[in-house]
Amino acid sequence: MSLKIYGDSASGNCLKVKWTAQRLGLDFSWVEIDLMKGETRTPEFLAINPAGQVPVVVLEDGRPLAQSNAILLHLAQGSDLIPADAYERAQMLEWLFWEQYSHEPYVAVARFRVRYEGQAVEDLDPKLVARGASALQRLEDGLSTGQFLVGDQLSLADVALVAYTRLAGEGGFDLSRYPKVQAWIARVETDLPITS
Amino acid sequence: MSLKIYGDSASGNCLKVKWTAQRLGLDFSWVEIDLMKGETRTPEFLAINPAGQVPVVVLEDGRPLAQSNAILLHLAQGSDLIPADAYERAQMLEWLFWEQYSHEPYVAVARFRVRYEGQAVEDLDPKLVARGASALQRLEDGLSTGQFLVGDQLSLADVALVAYTRLAGEGGFDLSRYPKVQAWIARVETDLPITS
Numbered sequence: 001m002s003l004k005i006y007g008d009s010a011s012g013n014c015l016k017v018k019w020t021a022q023r024l025g026l027d028f029s030w031v032e033i034d035l036m037k038g039e040t041r042t043p044e045f046l047a048i049n050p051a052g053q054v055p056v057v058v059l060e061d062g063r064p065l066a067q068s069n070a071i072l073l074h075l076a077q078g079s080d081l082i083p084a085d086a087y088e089r090a091q092m093l094e095w096l097f098w099e100q101y102s103h104e105p106y107v108a109v110a111r112f113r114v115r116y117e118g119q120a121v122e123d124l125d126p127k128l129v130a131r132g133a134s135a136l137q138r139l140e141d142g143l144s145t146g147q148f149l150v151g152d153q154l155s156l157a158d159v160a161l162v163a164y165t166r167l168a169g170e171g172g173f174d175l176s177r178y179p180k181v182q183a184w185i186a187r188v189e190t191d192l193p194i195t196s
Numbered sequence: 197m198s199l200k201i202y203g204d205s206a207s208g209n210c211l212k213v214k215w216t217a218q219r220l221g222l223d224f225s226w227v228e229i230d231l232m233k234g235e236t237r238t239p240e241f242l243a244i245n246p247a248g249q250v251p252v253v254v255l256e257d258g259r260p261l262a263q264s265n266a267i268l269l270h271l272a273q274g275s276d277l278i279p280a281d282a283y284e285r286a287q288m289l290e291w292l293f294w295e296q297y298s299h300e301p302y303v304a305v306a307r308f309r310v311r312y313e314g315q316a317v318e319d320l321d322p323k324l325v326a327r328g329a330s331a332l333q334r335l336e337d338g339l340s341t342g343q344f345l346v347g348d349q350l351s352l353a354d355v356a357l358v359a360y361t362r363l364a365g366e367g368g369f370d371l372s373r374y375p376k377v378q379a380w381i382a383r384v385e386t387d388l389p390i391t392s
Contacts, residue, residue: 050337051334059283063283065283065286065287065290066290066294067289067290067293067294067297068293069289069293070286070289070290070292070293071286073286073289074282074285074286074289077282086270086273087255087259087261089270090261090266090267090269090270091261093263093265093266093269093270094261094262094263094266096266096293097263097264097265097266097292097293097296098247098262098263100293100296100297101263101296101297101300101301104297105297105301138247141246
């Protein structure tokens with residue numbers, strides 16, 4: 001049995017798992033789960049992930065694993081997407097936890113409100129917008145000296161962070177205010193490569 | 197130079213770093229940073245962590261590292277707090293990311309509102325309370341078959357999750373509704389051991 005990835009193609013959290021599997025050359029199948037149609041709430045899906053969230057993967061041996069960044073770390077073990085140096089590896093983990101706590105809840109949520117709930121950018125909660133902008137600025141600062149977030153090559157930190165950053169414009173954020181972030185997005189998209 | 201941990205003793209995110217260092221028998225010093233007094237906003241502190249957050253550690257070689265769970269993973273490398281089995285390690289990571297995304301923002305935030313901002317439990321945002329209760333139920337379910345969250349011994353998943361779970365009562369959650377969680381808290385407190 002090959003790896004199965006259950007995900008919604010509109011979700012950056014799901015796409016980053018797909019990109020990682022592609023980049024690693026893994027044999028996998030993608031099972032499309034439409035969040036907006038409630039497909040994470042069916043008995044079949046809840047049997048795989050009782051938390052009712054995507055992404056979730058079913059490994060070759062049939063065991064499930066959830067949480068996008070935990071999946072990335074598991075799939076990429078021993079690959080060049082995880083730095084060999086212990087401190088760089090720790091910095092990569094720092095970015096991965098920061099992404100879920102201080103970036104996704106603002107940058108991805110703003111995009112979700114606008115694109116999927118039809119909210120006008122002007123009507124977004126100002127706190128949400130401010131925190132999203134602050135996360136983008138933190139990325140800009142993090143890219144002040146290097147081409148990638150950690151060390152001098154692509155790592156899971158870039159994969160995880162690019163997923164929603166490249167879509168930030170859909171949530172009303174003006175990426176042209178973050179030129180290093182814009183250049184980094186183009187670099188990561190080419191490097192991965194991201195085709196969808 | 198020995199490890200320096202900058203943290204606020206009232207913060208579970210900070211205490212879990214201290215407990216891990218103690219459990220590992222590391223030589224470290226604790227630098228108390230009072231969040232409520234704005235001590236994460238001083239120029240001295242921002243020079244260490246520009247994000248203005250605790251915990252942050254300064255490693256033996258003088259390099260800083262932030263994000264509580266990234267610090268835990270770095271400090272505990274090669275120890276029995278990280279399962280040797282690849283799937284168990286992935287499950288531990290799943291809990292660590294879940295903790296920051298689906299537990300801390302509700303269980304810890306409710307406690308912060310009540311204990312440090314003086315909000316009455318009855319006045320808490322019902323959505324916050326519901327999500328916190330749901331996180332506690334998920335933990336109860338996760339403990340239905342084992343003594344610890346992953347495998348049959350203490351791991352970083354327990355250390356990270358116990359930090360705010362043991363204080364959930366301060367945010368108005370009734371831990372007696374989660375008997376397996378209550379027993380697990382006592383077990384982890386003894387095992388770590390947690391003395392403050």
